[in-house]
Amino acid sequence: MVDRIGDIWGTRTAFARGERWPVREDLKLADGVAEADVDRWVTSACVLCSNGCGLEIAVKDGEMVGVRGRAGDVVNHGRLGPKGLFASWQGVRNGDRLTRPLIRVGGELVPTDWDTAMDVIVERSKQLLAEKGPLSHGFYTSGQLFLEEYYAQAIVGKAGIGTPHMDGNTRLCTATAATAMKESFGSDGQPGSYSDIDECDAMFLYGHNMAETQTVLWMRVLDRLAGPNPPRLVCVDPRETEVARHAEVHLAIRPGTNLALMHGLVREVIAQGWIDEDYIAEHTIGFTELGDAVRPWTPERVAETCGVDAEDVRRAARIFGTSDRVLSTVLQGFYQSSQATASSCQVNNLHLLRGKIGTPGNGILQMNGQPTAQNNREAGADGDLSGFRNWENPAHVQQLADLWGVHADKIPHWAPPTHAMQIFRYCEQGSIEFLWVIATNPAVSMPQVPRIRRILEQESLFLVVEDLYLTETARYADVVLPAAAWGEKQGTFTNVNRTVHLSDKAVEPPGEARSDLAIFLDYSRRMDFRRDDGRPLLDWTCPEDAFRAWQECTRGRLVDYTGLSYEKLRGGTGIPWPCNEEHPDGTDRLYGDGIFPTEFDRAESFGHDLLTGATVGPLKFRALQANGRAILKTAAYSPTTEGPDDEYPFLYSTGRTVYHFHTRTKTARSRQLHKAAPGAWVELSVPDAERLGIEEGDLVRVASRRGEIVVPARVGDVREGTVFAPFHYGYWDQGRSGPGDRPTAANELTETEWDPVSKQPILKVAAVRIEKVADAVGPAPAPTTTASRPADPAGVPATVGGPEAEVEERPRVTEPPRAPGEGALT
Amino acid sequence: MKLPVYLGMLHRAEQELASSFHTVADGHGDEPDVHAACTLLAKQCDAHVAAMQPLVDRYGSQPDDEPERLHAVALPEPRSGPLGLLRDLQDVHLLASFVDMTWTLVGQAAASLRDEDLQQVVTACEAETSVQVAWLTTRMKQSAPQALVVAG
Helix, strand or coil: EECCCCCCCCCCCCCCCCCCCCCCEEEEEEECCCCHHCCCEHHHHHHHHCCCCCEEEEEEEEEEEEEECCCCCCCCCCCHHHHHHHHHCCCCCCCCCCCCCCCECCCCECCCCCCHHHHHHHHHHHHHHHCHHHHHHHEECCCCCCHHHHHHHHHHHHHHHHCCCEEHHHHHCHHHHHHHHHHHHHHCCCCCCCCCCCCCEEEECCCCHHHHCCHHHHHHHHHHHCCCCCCCCECCCCEHHHHHHCCEECCCCCCCHHHHHHHHHHHHHHHHHCHHHHHHHHHHEHHHHHHHEEECCCCHHHCCCCCCCHHHHHHHHHHHHHHEEEEEECCHHHHCCCCCCHHHHHHHHHHHHHHCCCCCCCEECCCCCCCHHHHHHHHCCCCCCCCCCCCCCCCHHHHHHHHHHCCCHHHCCCCCCHHHHHHHHHHHHHCEEEEECCCCCHHHHHHHHHHHHHHHHCCCEEEEEECCCCCCHHHHHCCCEEEECCCCEEEEEEECCCCEEEEECCCCCCCCCCCHHHHHHHHHHHHHHHHCCCCCCCCCCCCCHHHHHHHHHHHHCCCCCCCCCCCHCCCCCCCCCCCCCCCCCCCCHHHHHHHCCCCCCCCCCEEEEECCCCCCHHHHHEEEEECCCCCCCCCCCCCCCCCCCCCCCCCEEEECCCCCCCCCCHHHHHHHHHHHCCCCCEEEHHHHHHHHCCCCCCCCEEEECCCEEEEEEEECCCCCEEEEECCCCCCHHCCCCCCCCCCCCHHHCCCCCCCCCCCCCCCCEEEEEEEEEEEECCCCCCCCCCCCCCCCCCCCCCCCHHHHHEEEEEEECCCCCCCCCCCCCC | CCCHHHHHHHHHHHHHHHHHHHHHHHHHHCCCHHHHHHHHHHHHHHHHHHHHHHHHHHHCCCCCCCHHHHHHCCCCCCCCCCHHHHHHHHHHHHHHHHHHHHHHHHHHHHHCCCHHHHHHHHHHHHHHHHHHHHHHEEEHHHHHHHHHHHHC
16 A cells, blocks of 8 residues: 555556556555455546546446545556545545525525526526627636537537636636647647657756646656656756656756747757658648747746756757757746747747657647646637637638537637636626626636625626535535536546547436536527527437537547547547547657648648737648648747746746645545645745745735735745745635635735737736745644655654555556557557 | 938837837836747847948948938837737827838848848848837737727
């Protein structure tokens, strides 16, 4: 048994390049339950990060009693991370769940029945549609729903109501991944695969603290590092993360300077001649412009702008430029920072310049933050058109109109879909009067939450919140709808490398809670949304009906699901799309042939100017004649608008810890995880702490121009001049929607600002000042096992989980599964 | 030769455009993307003005025959609200389009004079100006439905 709080990544199973990653089956059951006691095991996958690990839910006496990793699943080969082991089941099965709808009466939320709650919603919705039209409605969803639910929501929004105001909190976690791929390759769709970790010679992790955000993927890396011929690692991160500790080169750059660094790497790779000129000529456009744009960015200039050593820039570029097989992964350090899309596109560009894409070990993983974010993007609940269709292409709009049986002009396509930050702005201005928030918690997770809370409590806004729990956001609602959780409903979802999993229903939802799909179908029926021929817009009766409809929507698109079925997905492993007649077992990698979806009729987007976000438009896109070639795009580096100054001298970055997910609504309800990271903190460097007279655990006030937090200080390994706070810690566990005298939510301080192309908020660059408030009563409640470890371990007890965190691990119990198409490698 | 008239006109129009972008940035600070983009684009205009200076010096300044007809004028005051934003952006769009076309015409003259210095400046600045126009168009198209149909 292994304490998987203290030992996050568990037992090593080393392997060499080109071998298959050994299996390790991880099992966690409730106290007193043995494997033989379990009544049945239900097919599912984990929804507590974007990795998408296949698992089975243990059910006994109608209750979830634990989880077991699926040894035959191509994603995890049996492993699970701490969040999946402890929170997937305990995080939803507890006494705190909402079990009845609530409506606001005389300022208070009171329990009611479904008919009453839905009648209130439908009455308000119909009244606004009649008086103001569809632009009065907005929907803000999640990265947590199932594919079937997003597709239903997309159809209700686009073909039922006809509003462009739909987005998900995926805007905060994954919008840049999608956008960077659209700009470079013409469409969303992950080029790489996790199996590239098994095959690569070098790995670049750009702003990606994989060790904490995708623990099982990091186990795969650790197992390669423990074997013969390990990959060389390069890490870009202002904190000394576990990734940084294993890296040959750690570029601890100044927050907000990612694009300057990327320009330097691209320049060096070109200048040293480490490029594939034939590939560039045959499979890309834009090389001359790219070369011009990066030419001034010598390693010395990068060093000055980014605050790193010029020699380290050269070393990193050399590793990229000379490794035979190279894999890059990108996450929030790029996506939630300045010039997010331009920086992420430069990662794509590096691979295109060397022709290192879509072949074993040569991959790009533009990561996602959440487990089902990919499906939000595919289905178009984020405002995009379903099935990676292009809102600027009338033929694509007509395809959806035909599928849904409505006139093309019913479907909003006259302007870009409205992104989340703009939706909240319209709410603030009063032109959106009906906002439906589903499975997310903007009162804690959005930038500048003091402003978000003001918007949510505005009288002019009718707010519906659909959730498992009475979150900070739900406390502002006019109607609260209790949703069924993972394990209590059926549906599919898709992870970062396009792998689709089925999650079957294991147990009944508590009380009157209903699945999100059932709620959307009920709303559509009550609103009497119809096709032009008079039939109901949504006549589905179960998730599988929705899945079949979705398959039709994807037929012939890159995101082709037509070869999948629920039955096939019960076969022991998830399957990566495209999966169709041509690829019945799915597809491990895209673009190995160097052909990209940039033909006019295939492209999901005609692209943007990466500096300003100006759309390229159909005419100019046609003139580019990309025609299947990738587009090398970039923008000039532009310094952050809010740099540190005398009044606010520190750069403030926010992020995650390994033990929590989003706003802790599930993870803090697992005792093991809660005890490991029970409260908020802020990290600062040793020299900064010394200058400010701050010691470990001292209570400090961190203030920006927008707000403040008052939390204990962890004197740690963050870059000098930078401070870091985890974003998980709101106020629901104090029974409040906002702070009392001790604000803890990291987003009290962040700025309302976003990338001009992906519209992803910038949560990692703000100017703050710090002052000591009180002496320590003990060390900060920050884990010692990860990047939040103390600089001086003396006096800080190590983070351990004890007996209740013990997990059974069974290394190498079966042969490892094969990725689709694997076996033909040389 | 009347090129100096056009150079002077363009030089001044870029300054008026910079001032207009600043006016919109300051007047619509509650729209963070507008504020950020307009601040950035104002800096671009400033850089265009600086890049033109040696050329203006070389060709000399020649007074306009009809200054009141030739010159573009900056946005004087920002408007407020969603409709005000749309109108302000549209005014700036008019001015930016004027600058864009003026670059094109100056570029024509530069080509016929085979003045490589001037051509280089034109190529760089005209490319940025046309993106400025595209950004204004993109942002206006995004705003128009809400501002014209539902906003109060």
